[in-house]
Amino acid sequence: MDIQTLEQKLRDNIGLVIKGKDDVIRKIVICLICSGHILLEDVPGTGKTTLAKALARSLDCDFKRVQFTPDLLPSDLTGVNFYHQKLGEFQFKKGALFTNILLGDEINRATPRTQSSLLECMEERQVSVDGQTYPLKQPFLVIATQNPIEIQGTFPLPEAQLDRFFMRLSMGYPDLISEIAMLQRGEEQLLTPVASAQDIAEAQRIVSDIKVSGPVKEYLVNLVNATRSHEKIRLGVSPRGSLALMKAAQALAAIEGRDYVIPDDIQQIALDVLPHRIICKGHNIMQQGDLAKEYLRQIITQTPVPIERR
Numbered sequence: 001m002d003i004q005t006l007e008q009k010l011r012d013n014i015g016l017v018i019k020g021k022d023d024v025i026r027k028i029v030i031c032l033i034c035s036g037h038i039l040l041e042d043v044p045g046t047g048k049t050t051l052a053k054a055l056a057r058s059l060d061c062d063f064k065r066v067q068f069t070p071d072l073l074p075s076d077l078t079g080v081n082f083y084h085q086k087l088g089e090f091q092f093k094k095g096a097l098f099t100n101i102l103l104g105d106e107i108n109r110a111t112p113r114t115q116s117s118l119l120e121c122m123e124e125r126q127v128s129v130d131g132q133t134y135p136l137k138q139p140f141l142v143i144a145t146q147n148p149i150e151i152q153g154t155f156p157l158p159e160a161q162l163d164r165f166f167m168r169l170s171m172g173y174p175d176l177i178s179e180i181a182m183l184q185r186g187e188e189q190l191l192t193p194v195a196s197a198q199d200i201a202e203a204q205r206i207v208s209d210i211k212v213s214g215p216v217k218e219y220l221v222n223l224v225n226a227t228r229s230h231e232k233i234r235l236g237v238s239p240r241g242s243l244a245l246m247k248a249a250q251a252l253a254a255i256e257g258r259d260y261v262i263p264d265d266i267q268q269i270a271l272d273v274l275p276h277r278i279i280c281k282g283h284n285i286m287q288q289g290d291l292a293k294e295y296l297r298q299i300i301t302q303t304p305v306p307i308e309r310r
Contacts, residue, residue: 002206003033003203003206003207003251003254003255004254004255004257006029006033006195006199006200006203007026007029007033007255009194009195010025010029010032010055010058010059010194010195011025011026011029012194013054013058013191013192013194014028014051014054014055014058014191016054016191017050017051017054017191018047018050018051018054019174019178019179019181019182020174020175020177020178020181021047021051021171021172021174021178024051024169024170024171024172025051026255027167027169027269027272028051028055028169029255030167030248030251030252030255030269031141031166031167031248032055032139032141032200033200033203033204033207033251033254034166034204034207034244034247034248034250034251035139035140035141035204036141036165036166036167036244036247036248037122037141037142037143037144037164037165037166038052038141038142038143038144038165038166038167038168038169039107039144039145039146039157039162039165039167039168039169039276040052040143040144040145040146040169040170040171041145041146041147041148041168041169041170041289042147042148042170042171042172043147043148043149044147044149044150046171046172046173047171047174048145048171049103049105049145051171052101052103052143052145053065053103054191055101055143056101056103057190057191057192057193058191058193058194058195059100059101059193059194059195059196059197059200060193060195060196060197061100061101061139061196061197061200062099062100062101062137063099063100063101063102063103064096064099064101064102064103065102065103065105066096066102066103066104066105067105067106068104068105068106068107068108068109068110068114069106069109069110070109070110070111070153072110072111072114073114074113074114074116074117075095075129076095076096076114077095077096077097077114077117077118078095078097078117078121078127078128078129079092079093079094079095079097079098079127079129079134080092080093080095080129081093081129081130092129092132092134094134095127097118097121097127097136098127098134098136098137099137099140100137100138100139100140100141100197101140101141101143102140102141102142102143103143103144103145104118104142104143104144104145105145106145106146106147107144107145107146107157108146108147108154108155108156108157109153109154109155110155111155112155112158115155115157115158115161116161118142118161118164119160119161119164121136121140121142122142122161122164122165123164125138125140138197138201139197139200139201139204144165148289159235159279162276162277163238163240163241163276163277164240165276166244166247166248166273167248167272167273168272168275168276168289169272203254206254207247207250207251207254208250209259210250210251210253210254210258210259210260210261211259211260211261212246212249212250212260212261213260213261215306216261216262216263216266216306217246218306219263219266219303219304219305219306220242220245220246220249220266221242222303222304223245223266223270223299223300223303224236224237224241224242224245224274226299226302226303227274227278227295227296227299230295230299232280232281232291232295233278233279233280233281233292233295234279234280234281235278235279236278237274237277237278238277240277241273241274241277244273245266245269245270245273245274246261248269248272248273249261249265249266249269250265252265252268252269253265263305263306267300270296270300271293271296271297274292274296275289275292275293275296276289276292278292278295278296279292280292280295
């Protein structure tokens with residue numbers, strides 16, 4: 001199964017449940033084939049959890065859902081060693097992280113201690129408990145949701161954890177036609193898997209082989225460096241962000257049927273990969289996302305684009 005076919009099958013299947021959000025679904029698929037984690041941030045009731053579950057049901061992979069609450073413990077996610085009385089020895093009981101797709105619902109309701117238990121698994125695809133390291137299944141994907149409007153009883157994600165999310169996406173309200181179709185659908189449609197773990201692994205291999213020329217890499221780095229020197233940005237994009245942007249551009253090129261990246265790929269996907277890695281000066285947390293996108297648009301407009309020479 002090639003990447004174009006895989007993306008189309010997943011988009012069509014998820015589209016049976018999520019109406020009018022083809023662009024968001026495409027970006028979700030890009031994250032999947034780049035092995036990148038997703039932060040879905042939007043107001044309540046826009047379908048964040050439904051979208052995550054629809055993706056999981058479209059894949060023939062293990063799936064677990066965890067409702068993040070203030071009393072959730074790190075061991076609920078990582079697992080714990082317990083003493084087995086009959087055997088007279090300690091045994092390891094795996095936590096929720098031992099799956100292919102983990103849905104962390106309302107992640108900002110868990111305490112910082114519990115949130116930090118995701119740092120190792122998101123970056124290194126492994127879990128360490130009592131000095132023992134356990135590899136996680138492949139593919140491994142964290143889909144986290146959070147409500148940016150409600151602040152009471154929540155714990156904002158630290159920059160180190162935000163940086164580990166490949167993209168931060170917003171569902172937005174559906175358009176008129178899509179919402180009418182949603183009302184007419186009635187009961188939620190049951191989805192069947194259209195792709196396997198092997199399909200995802202093959203797609204990830206193909207994406208890594210997509211060519212990125214020297215001038216295009218230089219253009220990408222110039223964009224990232226501009227966020228670090230912008231007068232209204234306190235913290236610019238990290239090198240992890242540079243790598244994420246290149247991977248996302250490679251995936252977009254593959255979906256478009258090309259085996260090479262062009263500057264337009266970078267421009268199209270940058271506003272989903274980079275803004276949550278930027279901290280602006282002198283503004284509260286509610287304004288950060290919109291301002292970061294505004295400054296990034298300015299940077300994209302002002303940065304010279306490499307010209308192909310024939």
